[in-house]
Amino acid sequence: DIQMTQSPSSLSASVGDRVTITCRASQGVSNWLAWYQQKAEKAPKSLISGASSLESAVPSRFSGSGSGTDFTLTISDLQPEDFATYYCQQYKSYPHTFGQGTRLEMK
Amino acid sequence: EVHLVESGGGLVQPGGSLRLSCAASGFIFSSSAMSWVRRAPGKGLEWVSGISGSGGSTFYGDSVKGRVTISRDNSRKTLYLQMSSLRVEDTAVYYCAKDRGSNWGQGTLVTVSS
Numbered sequence: 001d002i003q004m005t006q007s008p009s010s011l012s013a014s015v016g017d018r019v020t021i022t023c024r025a026s027q028g029v030s031n032w033l034a035w036y037q038q039k040a041e042k043a044p045k046s047l048i049s050g051a052s053s054l055e056s057a058v059p060s061r062f063s064g065s066g067s068g069t070d071f072t073l074t075i076s077d078l079q080p081e082d083f084a085t086y087y088c089q090q091y092k093s094y095p096h097t098f099g100q101g102t103r104l105e106m107k
Numbered sequence: 108e109v110h111l112v113e114s115g116g117g118l119v120q121p122g123g124s125l126r127l128s129c130a131a132s133g134f135i136f137s138s139s140a141m142s143w144v145r146r147a148p149g150k151g152l153e154w155v156s157g158i159s160g161s162g163g164s165t166f167y168g169d170s171v172k173g174r175v176t177i178s179r180d181n182s183r184k185t186l187y188l189q190m191s192s193l194r195v196e197d198t199a200v201y202y203c204a205k206d207r208g209s210n211w212g213q214g215t216l217v218t219v220s221s
Contacts, residue, residue, distance in 0.1 A: 043212065044152065044202070046209050098151060
């Protein structure tokens with residue numbers, strides 16, 4: 001199975017900040033990498049697929065990059081609604097493993 | 108608009124069984140792979156199982172392999188997860204998702220407790 005490791009596990013930031021979350025795969029996944037946002041008890045929301053393609057209606061302050069084993073999610077100009085938990089997921093091969101999550105908290 | 112609605116969750120004793128359902132609408136169900144993902148209390152997302160659009164290929168996570176069966180009825184546009192030999196650690200909100208996770212249902216809570 002491919003292991004996904006996110007860092008940091010938690011992050012404190014302020015409105016207007018730029019933050020970066022990293023995700024590393026234990027083996028290459030090409031660009032078969034997605035990022036999700038989950039708030040409280042809500043369903044996850046897909047933000048990015050194909051490592052860098054923004055999903056419809058996702059604000060342009062979200063961006064993704066990377067290929068192979070190393071990926072990043074960047075949120076520029078943090079907004080109050082962005083404080084949530086973020087997950088990466090590889091979908092190159094089954095099982096489609098998730099990273100352990102990064103909790104983004106307000107400083 | 109894609110719409111996924113899970114049902115079938117509830118309280119079950121350890122060793123018991125439960126079948127989850129996910130009713131789909133707003134897309135060509137038979138053309139879409141589907142997945143089940145769960146989130147246990149205080150934990151992160153865990154991919155549970157996946158199935159191809161035809162239902163001919165199924166996949167399972169290590170923690171549930173041998174205890175759950177994923178299936179689908181394309182005529183009813185419904186996805187299923189049959190769970191047996193349930194353990195306390197299977198307690199979680201279970202979500203169905205289209206493809207690898209482009210769209211998600213609201214989730215159904217499974218509680219395994221005596």
